[in-house]
Amino acid sequence: IVAFALILGVAYLANVICHHILLKLIVKLAQKTKATWDDIVFDPKVMVHLARIAAPILIYILIPIIFSDVPRTLCLIQRICQIAIVVSFICFVNALFIAIYQVYTSKEEYRNRPLKGLLQTLQVILFLVGGILVISILIGKSPLILFTGLGASAAIMMLIFKDSIMGFVSGIQLSANNMLQVGDWIAMPKYNADGIVIEVTLNTVKVKNWDNSITTIPPYAFISDSFQNWRGMQESGGRRVKRSINIDMRSVKFCTPEMIAKYRKIHILKDYIEKTEEVIDEYNERNNIDNSVLVNGRRQTNLGVFRAYLTDFIKNYPDVNHNLMYMIRHLHPTEKGLPVELYFFTNTTNWILYESVQADIFDHVLAIISEFDLNVFQDPIGTDFRNLANNIDRIHKNTTQISSTKDTKSI
Structure with missing residues (x-):
């Protein structure tokens, strides 16, 4: 008993020396080097598991001196030491994997990679191997026998670890x-x-x-x-806006001279109006167009001028990404009117700023539509029906009063 206690004392002393002297010395030496790999391997959280192996190794070596004449006790203690060595080594490798994972996830180029799935796969394999080694020590058989048995039960293992295997393969493909x-x-x-x-x-x-x-x-x-x-x-630097406004097609018409004069006063439309008018006048004059009939020749429309205004407005808007596509186009007419679509990209991908830019642009568009003698199509609401009913009642009352007046005069 005294000799066994002495061996335990030596093992404890070796454990203390490894933890408090050798471990600290190795960590300090690793920190002084320029290499980064040794900082990972000799990290205190990693090396502490390796330091725990010293005690069971000493006990495994020295215990036969005392229990050489008691083989069953000797075998039991040695198996416990072997299991402790295997468990400590498995913990050391696991801590090493975690340290490597933490180092690589801290780097910008690897931060967004699905490395955690790879780490968990390695941990599953590590613990599986560790479990087989522990079981082989307990039953006193070679681990190769257990590995051979695993080969025979591969179908069952694949069924058990189906999600993990599929997740591992998918993780590799995704990465x-x-x-x-x-x-x-x-x-x-x-x-x-x-x-x-x-x-x-x-x-x-x-x-x-x-x-x-x-x-x-x-x-x-x-x-x-x-x-x-x-x-x-997000990487393009712009987020798309693809929204349309339905125009009442009954409000689309040819521009009169008064309307052209009005549009010339709009700053961003001045050059467009003058150039377009020159082209139209030249065409009509060359083809001897009778301008007394509007369908003859070419004419500007209020909708066409409106589209030109929107194009220049988007072109000059500071919060629009002009490196990406932008355009104003007609969509297929429906019973809801003629959709005029604004297609452009903002210069921000921030959701809040994106919604703000989009709202500001459409606030402006809705406010200036009436300046082009266009109407936005909108389904009638309750107020419209009430106004219609009031107008009908007023007309009915006026008609009744007129009828009464005529009847009175006739009498």
Whole structure:
């Protein structure tokens, strides 16, 4: 017993020396070097697990001196030491993986890569190997026998770890093709996901939706199903606006000389009006057009001038990204009127600023439409029906009064 206590004391002393002397010395030496790899390997959180191996190794070596004549006790203690060595080494490798993961995720070029899935895959393999080694020590068999048995039960293992295997393969595809990164704004209607990717792991992709709810999606769904990634929009430096205003087609007409004179006073339209009028007058004169009939020759319309105004307005608007496409176009006429679509990109991808720019532009557009003698098409509302009813009542009353007056005079 005294000898066994002495061995335990030596093992404890070795553990203290490794933790408080050797470990600190190695960490200080690693910090003085210019290389970065040694800072990862010799990190205190990593080396502490390696330092724990010293005690069970000493006990494993020295214990046969005492229990050489008691083979069962010797075998039991040695197996416990072997298990402690394996567990400590597995913890050391796991801590090393975590340290490497933390270093690479701190770098800008790797920050948005789905490295956590790769880390979890390596941890699963590591713990699986560690578990097999521990079991082989307990049963006193070679680990190769257990590995051979795993080969025979591969179908069962694949069934058990199906999601992990599919997640690992999907993670590699997502990373290799740069399809998904942490921080991407994605939309996946099938899973009611519309928000920012906050985590990519071996089995799940977490998406924080705009309503602050969290949606978890299996990684292989991003390979088998379609999803929309808005990263391209964010990297382009502009977000698209594609919105139309319905014009009442009954308000579209040819421009009169008075209207042309009015439009010439609009600063951004002055050059357009003069150039267009020159082209039209030259065409009409060359073809001997009879201007007394409006359908003859070429004429400007209030809608055409309005489109020209919007084009120049968007061209000169400071919050529009002029490096990307912008245009004003007609869409197919419907029973709701003629849609005039504004298609452009803002120079910001920030959602709040984007909505503000879009609202400011359409506030202006709606306010100046009447200056071009155009009407916005709008379905009648309750006030319209009430005004119509009041007008009908007033007409009916006037008609009744006139009838009464005529009857009185006739009498």
